[in-house]
Amino acid sequence: MKLPARPAACIVFWVAGIAASASADDSAFTSGTTLSSISGPEIYAHICQGCHMPGGVGAVGAGYYPKLAGDPALVSWQYVALTVLNGKDGMPPFGLPADQVMETRAAHLSDAQIADVVNYVRSSFGNHYKDKAKPAQVAALPHPGHPEPP
Amino acid sequence: MYQAMDGLGLAAESPYRGPIDLQGAPKGASVLILGAGMAGMTAAFELRNAGYRVQVLEYNARAGGRNWSLRGGDTYTELGGASQHCEFDKGLYINPGPWRIPYHHQGVLSYAKRLGVPLEPFFQVNYNAYLHSSTAFGGKPRRYREIKADYQGHVAELLAKATRQNALDAEVSKEDQEKLLQSLKDWGTLDKNYTYVASDAGSERRGYQKDPGGGLSARPIPSQPIGLTDILDSKLWMGIPTGDTYDMQTALFQPVGGMGRIGEAFGRELGTLIRYNSKVKQIHQDERSVTVSYEDTASPGTALTARADWCVCTIPLPILAEIPMNVGSPMSTAIAAVPYASAIKVGLQFKRRFWEEDEHIYGGITYTDLPITNIGYPNTGFFSSGKGVLLGAYIWGLHAMEFTAMSPAERVQKVVEFGSRIHPQYPVEFDNGIAVAWHRSPFTMGCYGMWSTDARAKHYDDLCAIDGRIVLAGEHASFIGGWQEGAVTSSLDAIGRLHQRAVAQGAAA
Numbered sequence: 057m058k059l060p061a062r063p064a065a066c067i068v069f070w071v072a073g074i075a076a077s078a079s080a081d082d083s084a085f086t087s088g089t090t091l092s093s094i095s096g097p098e099i100y101a102h103i104c105q106g107c108h109m110p111g112g113v114g115a116v117g118a119g120y121y122p123k124l125a126g127d128p129a130l131v132s133w134q135y136v137a138l139t140v141l142n143g144k145d146g147m148p149p150f151g152l153p154a155d156q157v158m159e160t161r162a163a164h165l166s167d168a169q170i171a172d173v174v175n176y177v178r179s180s181f182g183n184h185y186k187d188k189a190k191p192a193q194v195a196a197l198p199h200p201g202h203p204e205p206p
Numbered sequence: 207m208y209q210a211m212d213g214l215g216l217a218a219e220s221p222y223r224g225p226i227d228l229q230g231a232p233k234g235a236s237v238l239i240l241g242a243g244m245a246g247m248t249a250a251f252e253l254r255n256a257g258y259r260v261q262v263l264e265y266n267a268r269a270g271g272r273n274w275s276l277r278g279g280d281t282y283t284e285l286g287g288a289s290q291h292c293e294f295d296k297g298l299y300i301n302p303g304p305w306r307i308p309y310h311h312q313g314v315l316s317y318a319k320r321l322g323v324p325l326e327p328f329f330q331v332n333y334n335a336y337l338h339s340s341t342a343f344g345g346k347p348r349r350y351r352e353i354k355a356d357y358q359g360h361v362a363e364l365l366a367k368a369t370r371q372n373a374l375d376a377e378v379s380k381e382d383q384e385k386l387l388q389s390l391k392d393w394g395t396l397d398k399n400y401t402y403v404a405s406d407a408g409s410e411r412r413g414y415q416k417d418p419g420g421g422l423s424a425r426p427i428p429s430q431p432i433g434l435t436d437i438l439d440s441k442l443w444m445g446i447p448t449g450d451t452y453d454m455q456t457a458l459f460q461p462v463g464g465m466g467r468i469g470e471a472f473g474r475e476l477g478t479l480i481r482y483n484s485k486v487k488q489i490h491q492d493e494r495s496v497t498v499s500y501e502d503t504a505s506p507g508t509a510l511t512a513r514a515d516w517c518v519c520t521i522p523l524p525i526l527a528e529i530p531m532n533v534g535s536p537m538s539t540a541i542a543a544v545p546y547a548s549a550i551k552v553g554l555q556f557k558r559r560f561w562e563e564d565e566h567i568y569g570g571i572t573y574t575d576l577p578i579t580n581i582g583y584p585n586t587g588f589f590s591s592g593k594g595v596l597l598g599a600y601i602w603g604l605h606a607m608e609f610t611a612m613s614p615a616e617r618v619q620k621v622v623e624f625g626s627r628i629h630p631q632y633p634v635e636f637d638n639g640i641a642v643a644w645h646r647s648p649f650t651m652g653c654y655g656m657w658s659t660d661a662r663a664k665h666y667d668d669l670c671a672i673d674g675r676i677v678l679a680g681e682h683a684s685f686i687g688g689w690q691e692g693a694v695t696s697s698l699d700a701i702g703r704l705h706q707r708a709v710a711q712g713a714a715a
Binding site: 085086091101102103104105106107109110115116117118119120121143144145146147148149159160161162163201 | 265285286287485486521522523524525526527528529541542544545546547548577602603604605607608610611620624643645646647648649650651652656657658659660
């Protein structure tokens with residue numbers, strides 16, 4: 057619903073995004089489901105699998121998207137949560153405050169949602185990690201962005 | 207010559223300073239360039255011309271990178287393996303990447319000219335295209351001219367009212383108030399009482415209910431303005447300044463035949479200097495040279511190497527971040543710190559150019575709050591019979607992520623469904639479509655580098671600085687992110703610095 061706060065960083069999509077910014081709800085998916093209402097499996101299906109692919113099989117081109125199915129790095133939920141929060145190697149950060157996502161056209165997931173999608177990935181695609189990330193534990197990890205001044 | 211142009215104030219706004227001067231290249235010095243996109247080919251072209259021995263390694267089987275047009279007969283395979291065969295008719299295309307060149311992007315424009323690529327106008331603003339809200343006006347699109355004229359008219363009326371009720375006395379002198387009122391009348395097509403009502407003058411802006419004609423049926427009927435509340439509620443006013451930003455101001459251009467014509471021409475110009483189907487596996491520098499290990503994508507497992515004195519690396523950052531390269535921590539940290547934007551373009555072929563035939567929309571863009579965001583009409587081939595291709599969607603942000611997660615066929619189907627709400631002809635006239643999701647692009651893994659202000663402050667200079675014998679270039683190493691001009695100016699800046707260093711170090715290693 058907002059125009060980008062810093063046009064210099066948003067040169068290309070500023071115009072492309074004007075009408076989108078006027079959208080009745082630009083945090084909604086095409087089904088009408090809102091981003092904030094979805095949990096692990098839907099988050100994966102609507103967002104993560106764009107790169108990590110259905111079934112978490114990853115992909116290889118000039119570079120690669122890591123395969124999540126059987127990825128030994130998933131042993132640490134903290135590693136997975138930190139990656140989702142902060143992004144890495146071109147992956148967008150999903151832990152930015154909702155009012156700061158526009159600058160990099162990222163999307164905001166709550167700590168509970170990040171815990172949920174981390175738990176989903178670590179218990180799907182043939183992964184069977186039993187320990188679960190809790191929202192409060194995700195909240196305690198470093199987040200990107202800066203809090204708004206009081 | 208440039209000084210003369212500057213003297214006339216003609217070149218002040220462009221960062222491009224004319225053909226680069228790279229005199230005095232050390233005899234036999236060599237440069238290896240990674241990537242045959244706009245940045246890589248700009249570097250190759252100029253360094254070759256300056257006397258360097260140049261080789262370019264390119265992952266794709268074609269030149270251009272994101273400078274690219276998909277035409278009938280092309281096949282595109284995205285990450286994950288889904289292949290799409292483009293079934294457009296001869297001469298029809300979409301540009302999955304850049305599609306417009308602002309007049310002040312003098313770098314790109316000059317290379318198009320030097321390479322003999324003809325350009326034609328790109329219409330950013332079409333007053334007869336639509337602004338569309340799914341929730342306002344019963345979901346019916348409005349013409350851009352109606353929204354612009356009415357918004358302007360209502361605002362002018364309100365400002366005139368405030369002026370005449372002395373609400374601006376503290377701000378504006380009496381003399382200036384008279385001038386202001388005159389300008390508001392003119393700007394907003396207000397009547398003699400400074401109100402915005404249906405009128406000939408207003409219809410000259412927003413269009414008539416019945417256009418003036420000739421003979422006995424000649425008499426025009428003025429159209430009725432949309433009320434202020436309706437316009438404000440619709441949020442369509444957000445679409446009014448689409449052509450007001452510096453990058454979107456008239457004139458804009460596109461290459462005749464598709465944006466990809468520039469990359470293709472560059473590729474022809476460089477010929478065998480480019481080695482295609484080359485996937486870079488490792489970049490290693492020492493005190494004397496840079497060695498790049500790569501494999502031929504047609505025969506995976508082949509271990510090939512290329513070596514040169516210097517390296518210009520234009521590989522997009524998500525890919526470069528995964529390639530072992532012995533540069534210092536400032537550059538490697540910068541490479542990992544830039545998220546790439548999610549974006550989608552979908553080209554749709556229709557059995558006829560109904561947007562021209564039925565709705566008199568010739569080029570330009572319709573903006574909507576639907577997930578498709580844009581409908582871009584072809585700025586070429588006007589009035590031609592036969593099939594036509596339009597850009598059915600150009601999507602960013604969350605919706606782009608969602609569309610990326612779909613199969614190509616689902617993306618096209620959804621785009622046709624959404625577009626039908628603006629153009630009811632879609633279901634009957636739709637022929638075929640092709641969808642490019644940039645995060646599924648094997649050669650970029652994203653659309654372009656999205657620098658946050660914070661990340662730029664911390665890492666931008668480190669990304670651009672020469673590390674030993676390696677320098678990076680591309681739109682990601684520019685302040686014109688996502689634009690080809692960023693790639694070109696970044697490349698010229700990088701090779702200028704590299705050349706200085708090469709000259710300082712003297713003859714080839």
